[in-house]
Amino acid sequence: MRLLLAIDQHGSVSRAGGVVGLSQPASSNALARLRTSLDDPLFLRTRDGMIPTPYCAKILPIVRANLAGIENALQQPDDFVAHSSSETFRLSLSDLGEMMFLPSLAHHMSQIAPNLRMHNIAAARQNLHNALQQRQCDIAIGILNTAGNGLNSTTLFHETYRAIIGRDVDPRKYQTLRDAPITLTAPSATYANDIEDELSKKGLANNIVLRLRHFGALPQLLNQMDVVAIVPSQYAQSLKNQQQAQILPIPVPLGEHEVKMIWHQITDSDPAITWFRQQILDVFGEPRVV
Known part of the structure; x- marks a missing residue:
């Protein structure tokens, strides 16, 4: 099911296999088994990449929602200990956001949790909802539209x-x-x-x-x-x-525009992401004089 979602996202069996940790032959075999089990081609090859069949397009949202719920349910409920954790947090920032936000946040994090890692994924605005829902990124920061089921947000500050x-x-x-x-x-x-x-x-x-x-x-x-x-x-x-x-x-x-922090509600029960959101609020949530 993870491969199914990855093929839909990347339009390629090989790229999808790389995302879920499968080789090209293993990815092709897994897709073949899915096609046999579900009695449908699932994806058709075009010059623009693999596109879902009508049946596949119908089941993809259901698979995505249920798989996210299963993965969330299987997460260990252990408390998050920041100073000893090597967790990787994935932000979505534009190039300007990277210049303006990342240095201060990275400095703050290095003082309290030196083993943590941060990656900037920089999801495009039109793909942001899916990127947050599929856990490609954990949090987005910017002047953003929060439309989309399951998205939560808080305003960090106002920008002109x-x-x-x-x-x-x-x-x-x-x-x-x-x-x-x-x-x-x-x-x-x-x-x-x-x-x-x-x-x-x-x-x-x-x-x-x-x-x-x-x-x-x-x-x-x-x-x-x-x-x-x-x-x-x-x-x-x-x-x-x-x-x-x-x-x-x-x-x-x-x-005047709101600079927001946005995340998907599927991370609300994740103690690491909850802690990370609080660090962002601590660094950027106070009124700032320009």
Whole structure:
């Protein structure tokens, strides 16, 4: 059943086998046995990968829900001891989230539980519900939509957006965003918020001259081009503190957004994940001055 779910997720028998710890021959044999037992091809091979048959598509949600329940029921109820545990926690953060959240959280964790590990999975927004439900990641942090059965969330803090320019640009040049060539960064992973639609509603769509998928190139870009980037205020302040950018004193009409911590309810009985959520609240849950 785990192989069945993995084939549906990855579209490949070999990749699915790697996920569940089976070799290529063992994966093919297991799929053959499933096909015989269930009297259905289950998956059809296409140029885009393996796709489920109508029967398989019907049973997949049922298998997924029941398998998650079985795995959760079989977990040992032992208490979690952080300082001696070597547990691995899987976060979902965008590249900006990784820059802004991971250093502080990793430092905090190293002080109280040095043997613990953290991995950033960076699930795309449209796949986040499945990633949390299937335990590909334990917790997501960002400006996120919490729609989806079984998802729980709590607000860590509120975020706004600021306009920034390169360190050598004269800030008097731009009095409003209507005067500015705008750069947006909108990665597909969890921290991204679709701000382009909001700017379009304000009549600023034609001002957008550059769209980036990642924040890593932004500091260098700002100091090579005369553009205005719209970014979360904490990131703007970080670049200003590093003398990589200036913050413009002009309003950005995007309102205030909740930065949330999101998890699936199947982890509510997991003492390790419960402890990890509390550490995130301890590090990021207090009001922060920008």
